[in-house]
Amino acid sequence: MSERTMQRPWLLRPIRPTDDQAIAATIRAVMTEHGCSGDGFAIHDAEVQRMSAHYATPAARYYVVEHGGAVLGGAGFARLSGSRDDAATCELRKMYFQPPARGLGLGRALLELLLDEMRASGYRRCYLETTSWMQKAQRLYRDCGFAPLPGPLGCTGHHGCDAFFARDL
Numbered sequence: 543m544s545e546r547t548m549q550r551p552w553l554l555r556p557i558r559p560t561d562d563q564a565i566a567a568t569i570r571a572v573m574t575e576h577g578c579s580g581d582g583f584a585i586h587d588a589e590v591q592r593m594s595a596h597y598a599t600p601a602a603r604y605y606v607v608e609h610g611g612a613v614l615g616g617a618g619f620a621r622l623s624g625s626r627d628d629a630a631t632c633e634l635r636k637m638y639f640q641p642p643a644r645g646l647g648l649g650r651a652l653l654e655l656l657l658d659e660m661r662a663s664g665y666r667r668c669y670l671e672t673t674s675w676m677q678k679a680q681r682l683y684r685d686c687g688f689a690p691l692p693g694p695l696g697c698t699g700h701h702g703c704d705a706f707f708a709r710d711l
Contacts, residue, residue: 552643554652557604557616559594564613565606565636566590572638576676582702584636593618593636603659604636605652607643615639617652619660622669624697631708632660633698634670637679649682657686661711668711669695671703683707 557565573585589596597604597618604618617637621629634656639649660668671694672679688707694700695708 551610552646552648553608554605554648554655555608557594557597557606557618559592561606561613561616562592562594565593565604565616568613568615568640569636569638571640576673578673578702580702582700584700587636587699590636596620601632601663603656603663605655607639607648607652609643614643615648615652617649617656619656619665619668622696622698630666631695632663632665632668633696634668649679650686653682653686657711666711667708669706669708671698671700672705672707673703674705676705680705680707 569590570585573579573583579585584590593604593616596602597620599620602618602620605616606613607615615638618635619632620635622631622633634653637649637652657668668688670683670688672683686709688709691706691708694703694706
């Protein structure tokens with residue numbers, strides 16, 4: 543795992559247990575802001591409470607975006623559950639940023655870092671789920687080589703999502 547410093551004082555770094563409360567609050571706030579707080583959205587995943595513990599395996603990573611000592615966003619990946627080739631496919635997970643961290647290129651930088659980490663972990667494909675109304679996120683995913691899929695892969699439990707993407711690594 544690595545750390546990357548953006549234009550000072552932004553930092554992309556692996557999650558720590560002391561970040562769990564801040565990243566959970568970010569996930570809840572951003573998902574609620576975008577109308578994704580009901581049943582079938584990642585806001586209800588058990589891992590949200592203890593993200594550092596859920597991503598502390600060789601096949602998973604989660605990075606946070608830190609600014610001035612405050613965690614303002616993050617994203618990670620883990621093996622895609624229920625996929626036919628689940629050893630080869632990972633899922634981009636919980637990529638959310640608070641407003642001060644948006645529009646600065648941090649999403650692209652974090653996604654590029656994660657794609658490198660996915661390859662190094664032996665994955666050959668990355669999958670993600672989002673919503674049709676999160677257009678800025680979709681634009682980033684397309685710009686980074688993700689292509690739309692006709693439906694979901696795997697069994698994430700996120701039936702509130704209606705837009706699906708994947709790319710080869």
